[in-house]
Each structure stands twice: as structure tokens, then as C-alpha cells.
Amino acid sequence: MSHVLALGNVACVRGGRLLFEGLSLTLAPGEAALARGPNGAGKSSLLRLAAGLLMPAAGNVERADAALADEHLALDERQRLGDALAFWARDSKAGLAAMGLEKLAEVPVRMLSTGQRKRAALARVVASGAPLWLLDEPANGLDADGLARLEAAMAAHRAAGGAILAASHQPLVLDRAQIVTLG
């Protein structure tokens, strides 16, 4: 497959309301796209649609393997962070290192702060090894160091031939990113 993600003329309907239609987007290896729009414009729905978790009302979605970081952490609260990440990815150490979480590997997930939880969700994506990253508000709750690590990880992922679709209100450095405006 020449592209990592291809959305062709997709429409999204949630709760009987049309969020967007006729949206087309292709991401080749190394490319990135940033979805923008007011609250409720359908940014998260776009990501879930790209992931295959929502069916488009019209159009078609093709994608390579994807990793999603949204507001759900999906790590077992009682487990230590390192073990919880290892359930999802064989190379969880790389994810922990990329997001600066090595020192927290022994800490149970339920003890993590908001920013640390966000870092953990991103670490899961980094460790997944999937070519397509779907990031929903990845910068929310991150401090300056976390943001720098996120941007470095995204740059490294694109340099290695991965693609990124992100939705964010925060200023996020994504070089040469396509801008998808919703709403």
C-alpha cells in the first residue's frame, strides 16, 4: 500500500446530526495531518473513523495498522505502569524512554497524575510500532518537557516512514502538516 491512511469522501453522522461530509484525506509515509475546529466539530469522531471504530455514513476508509491515543488510557489501574504497557506492546521500554517515564515504570497506573497518564497513553502509541498514529489532543495536560518529547517522538516516527493524524487545540509543531478544518 502506497499510503498509510486514505479517507475517500467520508461523511460522519453522530446522533442524527451530520458532523462533516465529503472529507478526503490521504497520508503517505512521513506525512502528517492536523485536524482543527471548534468543540463538537467532529475531530475525535474523525480519529475514531480513521481508526475504524466508527463506520462512516458515506465514503470509504483504508488504513495500515494504527495506534490511537484518546482520552481513555486503556491501562489496567492496578498494574504497574511498565507491566500495563507491556500488555500492549512488546517494546514497552522504548515507549517509556521516549516519554520520560522510566522512573515511573514500577508505579501503579492509578497513582499517575493527569500529565503522566497522558504521557503513558502516548508511550503506548510510541511502543506500538504501528505505522499510523492517531492522536486526540496529544498535548493536553503535558508540561514543556512532555511537549518537547511528544514533538521529538512524532518527528522520529515520521522520519522512520510513519504517518500521523492529530487533533489538537494546543499549538503543536508538525512540520508540513496538512490542515483539516472541520465545522
Added chain:
Amino acid sequence: MIALILRELRLAATGGAAVLPLIFFLLVATLFPFAVGPDGPLLARTGGGALWMAALLAALLPVDRLVEPDRAAGVLDQLFLKGVSEEAIAFAKLAGHWLSFGPPLMLAAIPAAALMKLPPDVPTRLEIGLLIGTPGLAALTLGVGALTAGLRRGGALAGLLMLPLAVPLLIFGAGFVERGNEGGALQLLGAVSLLLVAGAPFAAGAAIRAGRD
């Protein structure tokens, strides 16, 4: 798949969730003689059915922790992205749930049978019935848990949905405990249980998929 089953077992063990139905089962077995009175023959006659009733209610307890926490935490979404089918998730949950529920319940049935003053050959039949019937109970719990995941106060609705569906298990399970029903009841219990176990992963898988919106 093995990792998923192990995860279910770990969740059941660490959450204390595996112990709760057992304590409940033993508690009912303890309370029943108080309610009926210390009449040995009467207890022996009704005890088997009462224990089946207790097993059914104990099976209902974990219904809201089987699927809903994983849905709320996004685990089901992430498994989908990993390419694990909903049916495989449901099967792993069924296997993990039965392993943490069936054998411990059969162990707890031994003291419970003593509390009921069951005659010597009856506990054996109770154990055989539980061995065959608890997978069906686990399958029902899983199916109803998946159907009600994401609903507010799904627990109460789950009880209303599940208890009528469990009637065949109860009839044939309790029927087999009674003397003179050795043949037919066990085979019918097996048939019902098999049907539930075979159908539950597909029903629960479809419910998980439908609940994703």
C-alpha cells in the same frame, strides 16, 4: 488469546471480584437453614434446589464488571486496533470468567451441601450438575454483561435480562439433583449449557461491536 485469558484471571484475582460470588453463595447456603428451620429431611429435600438458586444469584454478581470497565477504559477499542476480533475478546472473557468462577463455586458447594444436610449421594450429583451448568451460567453473565455495558444502572437491568434466561439451567440443574431424574435432566442441562457457551461469544461480540458508538 492466552494473554487475554490470563488478563481476565488477573483482574478477577486482584480485584477481589472472584471471592465475592463465593462468599455470597456460602452466605445464602448458611441463611437458608435459618429460614426453613432445623428440619433435616426438609432441608435435604429442598437444599439442592436452593443451592442451584444461590449459584444462579452468585453468577449474576460479576455481571457489571465483566465488560463495562473495559469499555469505559478504552481497552475494547485498543484491542480492536490490535486486530483482535470481538468474538475472540468475548471468548477470552468467557474462559477467564468461568475459570475464576466455576471451580471455586464447586469447591464452595462442598461445605454448602453439608450445611443443607444433603444425603450422601446428592452432593456428587450437585457437583456434576455445577460442572456442566456453570459454563452456561458464565456464558449468560458474559452475554448480558456485554449487552448492558455502557448503560447507566445496567446492573439492575442485567438481572432482569438474565434471570429469565437462566430458567432452563435452573430447572435441569435442580432437577438432576433430585433422585430419580438422573438421566434426562443431566443431558438437557448439558444441551442448554452447550448452547449458551457456543452462542455467547457471538452474541457478546456483536453487542461489543454495536456498543462502540
